[in-house]
Amino acid sequence: MPDQVMEARQRIRELLVEMHGPESFVRTVSDTVSLRQQGLSSAALVSLLVAMEDAFGFEWDDDIQPEVLRSISSLADHVVALRV
């Protein structure tokens, strides 16, 4: 797996820990599982998206597809794709 993807996943995981704490669901959640099904609320999802804008230096497009927002993995793939 490219280093960029691994780094993006790690940074997203760090953002989730900053928001929810190290003992939250983030401790055990896998990179590919649905964050919403793991208990991430809609408000928490939007908080993560806003934090990602600051952390990675981009803005979410209006036409982003829901599957991009599904997991740590899909979010990281999107961030890396923006940099190509």
Place this chain on the structure above:
Amino acid sequence: MTAVPATLATATPGTYLEWRPVPPPYGPREQFAAGRQAAAAALAAAGSGVRTVPRVAGGRPDFPRGYPGSIAHTDRLAVAVVVPGAAGVGVDIEDAALTQRIIDFVLYERERRTLLAPAGRHSPVELFSAKEAAFKALDATAVGTGLLFWRIELARSDSGLVASFGGMSVPVWSRSEAGFSFALAVRR
């Protein structure tokens, strides 16, 4: 916590609302269980013989045929609503504090200008909750495919709010009380 459900329930005749507290340690498992208990109670009140609500792909609750419903929860409180005969139902409950960045992310400029104080009478978290409830009511439709809740547009209506997306619309009732904001959307 009973005044708000009562006002929402009377806003839409034939609505069955039930609430359950989330027990400690307030984690996802407890929230899920409290939501299903509320759903079972709402289905019983509505006259359904089937009172279980399994998850379908994507995590959406699958209510019994003829008894469409919706479930929402915070980490302390779960709510479920059933509206027999409705085409789509969405309920939401929020207690999160929203930053200005989140408000700007979720609300269109026109919504902020016309629906928030001083021009409007709604709080940001009420509108957030209204969009989430409308999303759930529209989610089972064709317009729901690819829909993100913040893309739904809100406007004033005679009874409160109307939410629109992709040529479809749904009325939304919203209330705030005791630190929570509630929203209910029923598509006929």
